[in-house]
Amino acid sequence: MGFSVASTHMLFFIGVIAISAGVIVSFNAFIDETRGAMTDKKTFITDQLRTQIEVINVRYSGGISYIYAKNIGDRLMNTNCLNVFVDGMYITDANLDILNASSGTPRTEWNLEETLEFQATHAISGGTHTAKVVTCNGISDEYSFST
Incomplete structure (x- = not known):
């Protein structure tokens, strides 16, 4: 036992x-x-x-919205995943050029304190509109403009 x-x-x-x-x-x-x-x-x-950006100006001429935005954060950003919307409509990559606002050269990176010019090809009617730029991680800014 x-x-x-x-x-x-x-x-x-x-x-x-x-x-x-x-x-x-x-x-x-x-x-x-x-x-x-x-x-x-x-x-x-x-x-x-x-990450922080500021859309500082938008003008519309000849079927193109010229959206000027500045990187006011403290990090370099890649431009391949930035999204642009005008009146809530997504602007496809085929209809979007991203350039340095000063030199007009195409950009793949968005440096600190650099202002980019987003050339969005699309048609809009007269009136008040909104342009919005969204970064890769969801930070955004928008700007209202009139045509």
Whole structure:
């Protein structure tokens, strides 16, 4: 009787240790995934806080809206994922040119304190309109103008 009780207790103890090890491994994977997600979220929020733009002027002439926007944040931005909207309508890449406002050269990066000229080809009627520029991480600014 003494040996069978001791061996039963030993088997239960080994079983509890094995289950505990499995739980610890599972929680460790969960903690690693959570840590990675928190790091990604922190990076995204930091980028948003460092990004700031200002649409400073818009004029319309000959079927083209000339939208002038300045990077007033403290980070360099890529222009390949900027979005432009006029009266809520998305301007496709085929109808959009992004140029340095001073030199007129095409831009793929938006430097600090640089003003870009977005040339959006589209037709609008007379009246009051709104142009909006949205950055890669969702920061935006808009400007109302009349034609």
